[in-house]
Amino acid sequence: MLNGLVAGTVLAIPAIGFTAMFAVLRFPNFAIAGIATTGAFAGYVVNTSFGVPAAYSLVVAFLVAGLVGLAADLVTLKRLRAQGALVAAIASIAVNLVIENVVRWVFGNELRGYDLPIARDIRFGDFRIGPQQLESMALAVLIMAAVFVLLAFTRTGKAMRAAADNPDLARLKGIDPERIAMIATFVGMGLVGTGGMLIGLDTSIDPLTGFRVVLSIFAAAVLGGLGSIPGAVLGAFLIGIAEEVAAYALSPTYKTAVGFAALFLMLTLRPRGLLGEKEA
Amino acid sequence: MLSYLVFIATIGGVYTLLALSLNLIWGSVGMVNLGLAGFFAVGAYASAILTTMGKGPIPLGLVLALGVGALAGLLATFSTKRLRDDYLAIVTLGFAEVVRLVAQNEIWLTRGADGISGIPGPFKSALGPDFNAFYLALTMAIVGVVYLLLRRIDASPYGRALRAIREDPQVAAVAGKNVMRFKTEAFALSAAIAGLAGALYGHFTSYIAPDLFQPLITVYIFLAVTAGGTGRPSGALLGAFLVVFFLESTRFVVEFVPGVTPLRASALREALIGVALLVVLRLRPQGLLPERIRPAPKGTS
Numbered sequence: 133m134l135n136g137l138v139a140g141t142v143l144a145i146p147a148i149g150f151t152a153m154f155a156v157l158r159f160p161n162f163a164i165a166g167i168a169t170t171g172a173f174a175g176y177v178v179n180t181s182f183g184v185p186a187a188y189s190l191v192v193a194f195l196v197a198g199l200v201g202l203a204a205d206l207v208t209l210k211r212l213r214a215q216g217a218l219v220a221a222i223a224s225i226a227v228n229l230v231i232e233n234v235v236r237w238v239f240g241n242e243l244r245g246y247d248l249p250i251a252r253d254i255r256f257g258d259f260r261i262g263p264q265q266l267e268s269m270a271l272a273v274l275i276m277a278a279v280f281v282l283l284a285f286t287r288t289g290k291a292m293r294a295a296a297d298n299p300d301l302a303r304l305k306g307i308d309p310e311r312i313a314m315i316a317t318f319v320g321m322g323l324v325g326t327g328g329m330l331i332g333l334d335t336s337i338d339p340l341t342g343f344r345v346v347l348s349i350f351a352a353a354v355l356g357g358l359g360s361i362p363g364a365v366l367g368a369f370l371i372g373i374a375e376e377v378a379a380y381a382l383s384p385t386y387k388t389a390v391g392f393a394a395l396f397l398m399l400t401l402r403p404r405g406l407l408g409e410k411e412a
Numbered sequence: 413m414l415s416y417l418v419f420i421a422t423i424g425g426v427y428t429l430l431a432l433s434l435n436l437i438w439g440s441v442g443m444v445n446l447g448l449a450g451f452f453a454v455g456a457y458a459s460a461i462l463t464t465m466g467k468g469p470i471p472l473g474l475v476l477a478l479g480v481g482a483l484a485g486l487l488a489t490f491s492t493k494r495l496r497d498d499y500l501a502i503v504t505l506g507f508a509e510v511v512r513l514v515a516q517n518e519i520w521l522t523r524g525a526d527g528i529s530g531i532p533g534p535f536k537s538a539l540g541p542d543f544n545a546f547y548l549a550l551t552m553a554i555v556g557v558v559y560l561l562l563r564r565i566d567a568s569p570y571g572r573a574l575r576a577i578r579e580d581p582q583v584a585a586v587a588g589k590n591v592m593r594f595k596t597e598a599f600a601l602s603a604a605i606a607g608l609a610g611a612l613y614g615h616f617t618s619y620i621a622p623d624l625f626q627p628l629i630t631v632y633i634f635l636a637v638t639a640g641g642t643g644r645p646s647g648a649l650l651g652a653f654l655v656v657f658f659l660e661s662t663r664f665v666v667e668f669v670p671g672v673t674p675l676r677a678s679a680l681r682e683a684l685i686g687v688a689l690l691v692v693l694r695l696r697p698q699g700l701l702p703e704r705i706r707p708a709p710k711g712t713s
Contacts, residue, residue, distance in 0.1 A: 160498050162446075162505070208690050215697060218444045221501050222634055223693050225446070229631060229686035233679040240675060347509055350502050358498075385517045392506040399491040399499060 138265045140372025141272040142334070143345070146327030147352040147364040148279055153320035155296035155359035157313055159217035162224040163204060164324045164349065166231030168342030171197035171325020172332040173235055180247050186264075186333055187271060189246075190326050197325020198318040204231065205317045236339040243336040268330050275326060276365065282319075283361070292316055296359065324349075344388070348375065351391035355398050357405025366406055370394070418544045422616055424656040425551035429609035430629070431636040431648035432558055437602040438634075439643035439703070440571060441595060442578035444501045447488065448606055448633050450508030453625035455481045455607025456614040457515060460528045463615070470534050474611050481607020485600040508627060515622040527621025531614050547616055554612065555649075558605060562645045574598055575643070628682065632659070635689045641699025650701060658688065 146168055153161050174196035175189040184192070204227050213220045253260040283289035295302040295312040303309055327349075328342050352371045356363025371391050378390040398405065430448060437443050445451075458480040459473030468476075488507050489500070515522045522528065534550065536543050565571045573594055576584040581591045614620045632655050640651020662684055666677040692699075 160502055208694070212693055215693075217498055218442075218501065219693060219697070221444065221498065222446075222638075223690055225627075225631060225634075226686040226689040226693075229628070230683045230690075233683035233686070236679040237676050237683075347506050350506065354499070354502060383517065386513065389510050389513050392510050395506060396491050396503065399503065403499075 134261055135265075136373030136376030137369070138261070138269050138372075139376055140369035141269045142327065142330045143348055143352055143372050144365045144368035145272055145275055145330060146324040146345070146349045147356075147368045148276070148361055149320040149323030149327065150349055151353040151356070151359055151361060151364040152292075152323070153316055154353070155361075156292060156316035157213065157220075159213065159220040159224075160350075160358075161209075161320075162221060162346075163201065163209075163227040163231060164321070165342040165346040166228040166235070167197050167201045167204075167321050167324045168328025168331070168345065168349075169235050169337070169339055170200050170231060170328070170342075171322075172328040172337045172341050173239060174325065175329035176244060176246060176332070176337060180244075183247070186246055186248060187267065190271060190329055193329040194322040194326045197328070198322030200231070201321025201324070202314060202318045205321075206314075210313075232339055232343070239339065241338060243338050245336045246333055248333070264333060268333055272330060275323070279319075279323070279361070288315060347388045348372075348391040351395040354395050355405060357407045360405065360407045363405055363407035415544060418548050420656060420660055422544070422548045422551050423613075424653045425548070425555050426609050426613045426616070427633065427636060427656055428555050428649050428652040429558060429612070430606055430633045431640065431652040432555075432562055432645055433602045433605035433609065434633050434637050435642065435645060435648040436562060436565075436605070437599055438637060439648075440566065440574045440578065441598045442497070443595060443599060444497055445504050445599070445602065446501050446627075446630055447504030447506070447508035447511075449625045449627055449629040450504070450511040451481050451484055451603045451606035452610040452613070452629060453508070453511050453515060453620075453622075454484045455610030456620045456625070457522060457528070457610075458607065459611035460531045460614045460620055461521065463532050464528055464530060470532060470615060473615070474608060477607040477611030478604045479607075481610070482600040482604035484607070485603025486596065488603070489596050489599045505627070508625070508630065512622050512625055515625070522622075525622060527619055527624075528614075529619045531618045531620065533615050533618060551612055551616070554608070558608075559645055559649065566645065570594075628685075631685060631689060635685065635692065638689065638697065638699055639692045641701035641703065643703035644699075644701055647699050647701040647703075651699065659685075 146164065150161070150164050171193035175186070175193035178184045178192045179186055179189040208227055209220055209223055212223045248264055251263045253262050254266065283293060291302070291307045292312055292315065294305065295307055295309060299309060302312070331345055332341055348371055352367035353364050354367070355370060356365070356367030371394060374394055375387045375390050379387050430452060433451075434445060434448055437445050455477035459470075459477040462468040462476050463470055463473045484507075488504055491503060516525055518524075533543060533547060535546065539546050573584065573589050576587070576589065577591050577594055585591050633652075636651035636655040637648055638651070639654055640649065641647025659681075662681045666672060666680050669677070669680070672680070
């Protein structure tokens with residue numbers, strides 16, 4: 133349970149990024165797998181080569197992932213969006229393939245670990261938790277709070293929500309949709325990259341780090357309702373807990389399948405998700 | 413050299429079936445299937461298990477692959493029936509991953525990561541070295557049958573209804589077409605063809621393993637269909653062989669790049685595939701053989 137809570141909090145970060153991009157751009161961006169890996173490796177480089185502590189490396193992960201995601205969007209996806217959401221989705225798979233293989237080219241396939249201080253697990257009665265897990269969780273909560281403040285109180289955040297709600301109305305009010313799309317991509321991809329590194333902190337990273345968690349991210353976002361940020365947080369907690377419980381009850385190898393099963397059930401029973409948009 | 417070409421041509425035939433499957437669903441109906449590799453795997457495993465462990469005959473294996481593929485297709489569309497297509501994209505992608513997970517972990521059925529080897533080929537012992545040539549002919553015959561069937565569907569009122577749904581499902585529904593039924597049927601047929609392709613692949617190479625059904629295959633086929641031309645069976649045929657040619661030629665080209673490790677070579681090849689798909693989508697989204705819209709038959713109104 134406790135592990136599930138940690139996993140859920142960490143998973144919420146990329147899920148928010150994914151769902152926020154969907155809310156503004158209206159297509160599922162599958163390049164998040166490669167971007168999560170990019171963030172994880174960017175953080176890895178500053179962490180191991182320059183000795184920057186993990187918590188500060190996350191900032192680098194955010195910036196690099198955000199910039200790579202934005203660049204990929206401007207070069208390729210932006211022009212294809214006009215052809216429809218599905219074409220953009222397919223193109224994002226191609227983008228993902230390119231990013232993943234660039235990472236593989238540079239770093240190779242082997243597993244890599246972050247430089248982390250070794251510390252004893254903290255005990256709460258019968259529960260044990262690693263200090264790194266606790267730190268990741270705290271950082272994730274901090275990032276969520278920052279996203280919330282951005283969306284609720286800043287001008288840009290309000291403009292983003294307006295554009296997601298009703299693009300035409302937002303344009304009438306003088307909100308530049310191109311600018312909002314760029315900000316959403318940068319912030320969304322940045323969050324995905326940060327999430328990739330947070331996930332990597334717990335274990336190790338390789339070029340497929342992002343790909344392995346991508347199903348859980350989709351499941352969290354769909355469970356909560358695509359395009360809904362509180363939904364993504366709730367969905368991430370549920371998926372995180374369900375996956376940990378299933379890892380005990382079934383076999384750990386089916387962890388990701390649980391996320392998919394949850395997604396499948398949700399779509400059958402309540403297609404717009406727990407906190408989804410009204411129109412569907 | 414000749415045997416290499418025969419081998420490549422047979423794989424091209426299998427890819428053509430996959431491209432035809434995708435073309436039916438993506439080109440004609442405008443639904444997306446990002447789990448093509450999963451349906452391909454389901455068919456391959458169904459036929460392989462029946463003919464190795466079950467000692468069943470190969471034709472029955474092919475039929476079973478069709479059936480299981482269709483069933484998997486029904487299952488995948490079941491939950492997304494009332495939903496927009498972007499959900500179907502996510503569900504099909506997830507489906508393919510779950511298929512791979514099951515293939516990797518249910519060792520009693522699929523022998524896990526080791527894969528199933530010794531899958532029988534038709535008349536393999538009797539034909540000896542001629543087996544590959546025979547199998548190429550067999551594959552091409554099956555491709556031909558599926559091709560004609562899809563051409564027939566394309567030209568029929570049924571095909572027109574599918575295209576109407578692609579253009580505007582609401583208008584199609586107003587015109588009295590049961591949109592949901594058309595979509596489900598088309599998806600099941602498409603998944604069945606992908607399953608058949610999987611079975612043909614397994615009986616040809618005599619070995620299948622979960623790692624052979626990576627999502628990369630889905631990208632190949634999308635590249636084939638978009639390059640060849642969506643909405644037209646001949647486009648799928650052309651595209652599939654173009655992709656096989658592209659895949660094989662990059663294999664030789666990357667060897668000439670100096671100082672490249674095998675790992676980097678494969679990374680470079682995969683990245684090139686991605687770039688190729690992006691370039692085609694950007695420069696020629698209608699493909700080399702664009703869809704021809706036939707004039708509507710003259711009504712008697």
